[in-house]
Amino acid sequence: MIKRGIYTLFTGCLPLLGTAQHTLTVNVSGVPPSHADDPIYITGNFNSWNPAEEHLVLEKHADGSYGISVLLKDVPSDRLEFKFTRGDWKTSECTADGWLVGPRLAKLNRDTTITCLIDGWRDDFPASTASSNVHVLDSAFYIPQLDRHRKIWIYLPEDYETSSERYPVLYMHDGQHLFDEATSQGRIGPIEWGVDEVVDAAATKCIVVAINHQADYKDRVPEFYFLPNEDNPTVEGPQYLAFIAETLKPYVDAHYRTLPGKAHTALAGSSMGGLITFYGGLAYPEIFGAVGIFSPSIWLDHGNIENELTTLTNIANIHTQRYYFYAGTSENRRKPDGTFVHMNTDVQRAIGLLRKAADPQIELSVREEGRHGALYWREAFPAFYQWFIAGAQKAVY
Template sequence: MILTRKKAAMISVICAVLVIAIICLLTKPSQSNLLFQLGEEVSPVAIDAGEFVPVDSNKILTEQNARLIKVENFHAKQLNNDRSLHIYLPPGYYTDTVKRFPVLYVQDGKSVFDYSDWSKESLGMHVTADKLISEKKIQEIIIVGIDNIGEERINEYAHWDGIDMGKPVKGKGLLYENFVIHDVKPFIDQNFRTMKDREHTALMGASIGGLVTFNIGYRHPETFSKLAMMSPYFGWGDGKIYSELDRGVYQEKRPVKLWIDVGSTEEDFMGMAAAVISFLRKNGYQDYDELAVYEAPGGEHSERFWADRVEPILLYFFGDIGKPQSVALYMEQEVSISKMPYGNMNAVVTYDSGFKLTDIKGNYKVEKPELLLVGTYGRLRPLKEGKTSVTFLSSLGLEADGEITVVK
């Protein structure tokens, strides 16, 4: 009798464990129930492009509420090659089956959500987008990462021939442009609930991916209304972009909203960006509303640093940046008369939403102007040894102070 009771107790425990396990399986959160977290490994649902059907009737995706999707072997007709597309769907995609969403297309697609083969770093855009959406700071969006083709990356991202690391480059930018506009976008519009018009379509890229983003978007404002260039390699190909700015479609102001950023350690890229920014402002682009510029303090040329700039880009394009809250003045504590480059001052304005930009319209007031000049974009020109304070008067009604020493 005692043995029977023990068996009965054991059976009861086993049954309870099984019930709990079944409940856990049935209530296991799907991708759409959870927000993506930093450092979390989430495998996308992979489907061959030839077998892909629209999401709303795609059981493979709807049964899993898949929000990270990899479309494999997607064919580029004119380039005649295949690559993958990496797609992020917002948390509410499966709960509202009528709603349509803006789309952000991003170059170098693998590192948009996953780790780059080159740097082993990631932009982690799915994490940032989920965070901002959950905080109701941006609208829900779809993000599409377009893979590069390894050795063909430079060729496809270049709109003209050139030399890269001693090797000749045959520019295939026009063919790649055709691929993005006439292959990728129609596929996304046909298979996902997108807002197809230009007002809700954006393009983004980093380094030479920023250059091709500028070229494609500036040439096709009928397709894209927002362009984000992170550490753009405007000087690639002997800086041909600078001569192009005075001719053809480039010489006219286009109806696009522009974001340009660069890290403060990227001295060469800062100079390249400054030249294009000057052209755009001369062409009539209005600071803040049409053109946002950000020099990221300590920023370097890799995904880990670009990831920190994803949030202000998403806020600028798809949210409400809010109101200016504070300004901080980043600068060298010491500058040498005999050592170039002299560097620059960087006035970073932070908004109440967390949005950041560099105020390039403000004025610098040097206490002892005989020691130091501060020019366009905060460029420094040391004149004489000594110490002076500098006050920055923001065009947004804010103020910041700093002190700098000029040495021989």
């Protein structure tokens, strides 16, 4: 089962730029019978997604329902986002069969009352959501280029042990967030990509190799910058990409039944991982024939990727690559100077430069109202996977 879904109330919201200051009243008419004595919290984009803010505890009524009224300030009037927890993300609300979903959505352009039903609590279900086809390749794989160790995951098709088939390989960053809620983290809870469920359900399988990022998010950043900038003068992206291309891929090809050629090898990632994926495609076009770039943080790169695209040298190899870009129309970011960056605009500009420089095959997926986060990348991943496999099937072995 692909773990997807989103609660939506008052749909059809207009993309207003103003903020609201109105009273939100939320009534919960029903909850699961478990954990009846636990407090229930509301959290959302009005409190930086703190899952246990004391003044946001719902009041329990005599009939077993719950409610809260709160004055909310500085919330985008077209997009209130919220969830319920019992105090942390492990106790977040979920579907009746245990899957985490995205936030509930509503307008808040006036005093608003919403009635909800909580179907389940996540901690009443097994913590791990990983498919049985997900394995740990190595809990501490050595990265000689950076002199450090890293956990590496590998997804092997269910018939891998009983067949002699060889498979395309997809390399991905941020391995913690791809297969298992138990290891995922996120702004709105531990929502994972569901990569394993997508490949499980696909007619044509591949091997997926996923590299964990550094345990501390601040240490993740240098590995995902390829070129230094004024905010990050020391970067490790070249070494990190060299590890994937020159150490990890040869190891995987030597120990697993892969199709090692360019046309059957992909690299994919999101956000800062999307940015380093973009550089990975440009730096190793003879290795990565397919490149999946989800919501790349181009705006943090201080123009480096644009300069790179205007000075490419390995144009012949880049021309024979395939690039898949994904962006949401609501992936907006406020810069330190107060101006806004629009992800979709950044991606469109980069695509134009890439086409002008080398004209590889390019696919662009734009989601209306799409925002920045694993929920949206999870929903975008199946189309990318089918695109990758379709291209690999056309290639000459």
